[in-house]
Amino acid sequence: MNEKQTASAIVDLLNEGAERVSYKVQHRLERARRNAVNAAGRASPAQQRVAVPGEMTVLADGTAGWSSGSREPADSWAMAVARWLIPMTLLIVGLWGIGKVQLDEESDVLATENLLLLVDELPPAAYADHGFGVFMNNTRIAAEELAGANR
Amino acid sequence: MATPQELEAFLASAERRAFKQAVYAVRDDDHALDIVQDAMLKLTTSYADRPAQELPLLFTRILQNAIHDFFRRQKVRNTWTTLFSSLRNDDEEDDSDPLETIESEEGSDKAESSADKVERIQILSIIDAEVQKLPRRQREAFLLRYWEELDVAETAAAMGCSEGSVKTHCSRATAALAEALAARGIRL
Numbered sequence: 534m535n536e537k538q539t540a541s542a543i544v545d546l547l548n549e550g551a552e553r554v555s556y557k558v559q560h561r562l563e564r565a566r567r568n569a570v571n572a573a574g575r576a577s578p579a580q581q582r583v584a585v586p587g588e589m590t591v592l593a594d595g596t597a598g599w600s601s602g603s604r605e606p607a608d609s610w611a612m613a614v615a616r617w618l619i620p621m622t623l624l625i626v627g628l629w630g631i632g633k634v635q636l637d638e639e640s641d642v643l644a645t646e647n648l649l650l651l652v653d654e655l656p657p658a659a660y661a662d663h664g665f666g667v668f669m670n671n672t673r674i675a676a677e678e679l680a681g682a683n684r
Numbered sequence: 685m686a687t688p689q690e691l692e693a694f695l696a697s698a699e700r701r702a703f704k705q706a707v708y709a710v711r712d713d714d715h716a717l718d719i720v721q722d723a724m725l726k727l728t729t730s731y732a733d734r735p736a737q738e739l740p741l742l743f744t745r746i747l748q749n750a751i752h753d754f755f756r757r758q759k760v761r762n763t764w765t766t767l768f769s770s771l772r773n774d775d776e777e778d779d780s781d782p783l784e785t786i787e788s789e790e791g792s793d794k795a796e797s798s799a800d801k802v803e804r805i806q807i808l809s810i811i812d813a814e815v816q817k818l819p820r821r822q823r824e825a826f827l828l829r830y831w832e833e834l835d836v837a838e839t840a841a842a843m844g845c846s847e848g849s850v851k852t853h854c855s856r857a858t859a860a861l862a863e864a865l866a867a868r869g870i871r872l
Contacts, residue, residue: 534872536858540830542872543811543861547831550808551700558713562699565721570692573728 686736694739695724702747705827708816709751719754723747744832745842748824807870814864818857821845825853826861 534542554562650657659665686694699720706716723746731742815823821843828839829850840847865872 534862536855539862539872540826540854540858543858543865544830546808546811547704547815548701549804550812551704553805553808554700554703558703558717561717562703562720565717565724566692566695566699568721569695569724569728570688572725573691573732574688 685733686739690736691728691732691739694736694743695727698740698743699724701831702743704812705747705831706751708812708823708827709820710754711816715754719750720747723750726750740832741834741838741842744828744834748842810865810868810870814861814868817864818860821849822853822857822860825850826857829854830858 702720702723703716706719707713710716710719723743726746727739727743731739731746734742815826818826824843825839828834828842829836834842836847836850839850843850862872
């Protein structure tokens with residue numbers, strides 16, 4: 534069998550397979566077809582497509598041909614820009630918001646530490662001592678455990 | 685300009701082939717149905733003013749574009765579904781349709797014995813599987829050229845390649861399918 538005969542035999546089998554689609558698929562295809570035909574009736578003349586350079590045209594001998602390999606301009610450039618611009622904008626705004634919150638938190642911590650340094654009786658050099666920091670931490674933990682035991 | 689009757693007649697003749705082509709590409713019945721539905725809507729809302737003889741080519745091109753758009757959207761969607769897949773409960777959905785269990789008694793199927801019918805269904809399943817296994821470009825060329833009955837120039841325009849490429853793809857696809865079917869014991 535040559536290529537055409539082989540292809541023809543395979544196509545016959547493909548056609549037979551296409552006829553044996555399930556009831557569910559048949560029903561959905563029929564519903565989709567009805568909706569599409571009804572939508573054609575509802576589409577206004579302004580919504581219907583006008584000839585755009587680069588699309589299929591009917592040639593002089595009645596056959597149809599493609600003037601270029603370009604795609605139909607289904608999505609306008611505005612949709613293409615929005616598809617990238619909106620997520621990028623949200624990302625940038627989100628990152629800025631996170632950075633601002635972190636900066637505010639760091640400022641609050643620094644302000645609290647500065648306040649403690651100013652109002653406390655201990656000299657600032659005491660806070661720079663590592664051993665003193667460990668002593669303070671242990672004292673705080675012991676106080677929290679005592680408070681928890683008394684509840 | 686195509687009349688609504690011509691539109692409906694064309695879609696009725698093309699819908700099953702379109703569905704099968706979409707299934708071969710995306711390998712999922714529901715997605716394929718969505719693609720065909722979108723392609724039909726696109727044809728009837730944007731190209732209803734075209735003559736009836738232009739509809740087959742237009743619909744073929746719209747369907748191919750819809751399939752390519754599906755793959756592009758899947759790339760983005762897969763990123764999010766991977767993140768949220770642990771939250772999905774797969775036990776909740778029940779897509780079974782009781783009507784699917786009812787066999788149709790009409791048509792030529794009645795004349796087939798049960799064994800013949802099973803064998804035929806197996807053969808058709810094998811054909812579907814082998815067509816799906818073809819490389820994408822070979823499958824597109826074969827289906828457009830031989831199943832949709834476009835000529836070489838039209839197929840090349842629809843695929844965005846040269847006529848020589850179309851012939852090469854068709855030749856390789858046909859040879860691969862013939863060899864695969866022969867290996868499975870199916871005589872054409």
